[in-house]
Amino acid sequence: MFTMVIRRRQSLPGLSLSGTGDALDRSTIREATRNFSEANVIGEGGYSVVYRGQLRDGTMVAVKRLKKYYLTDKGKEDFSREVGVMSTLRHVNLAKLLYYCREEDEWILVYELMENRSLNLYIFGTRCNA
């Protein structure tokens, strides 16, 4: 997950560094994802399962929940690095890190939800049919 951020950082114009993600408690995240409902799962990576969620103010979010077996020193180190890097990056083509949760066995990143659109659409403003 870290490699992709660095690559984009080097190649995308208009990238700026600003702001920080804030801590959010797990009960708020549970509520936003309907207790991490299977129905809310929108993706899965090597490190995490990603859920669609809605905060009380209506903001739609992508909740990236670190897998339990990845709660190792290495996993926590990678997680902390992602918080550190993503909380300072701002670009129209990067999902914004809004919040994070780091409570005992629950390590979560809360991103701006990138709705069902292709990367080409985000970057070039057009659909790619190739």
Ligand SMILES: Nc1ncnc2c1ncn2[C@@H]1O[C@H](COP(=O)(O)OP(=O)(O)OP(=O)(O)O)[C@@H](O)[C@H]1O
């Ligand atoms: N902000 C987002 N908005 C919408 N969907 C997302 C968002 N972030 C992640 N996803 C979905 O969740 C999937 C897994 O995310 P991601 O690849 O970041 O997880 P990861 O655990 O870091 O995986 P890895 O490091 O192995 O690639 C993505 O392929 C995508 O479908």
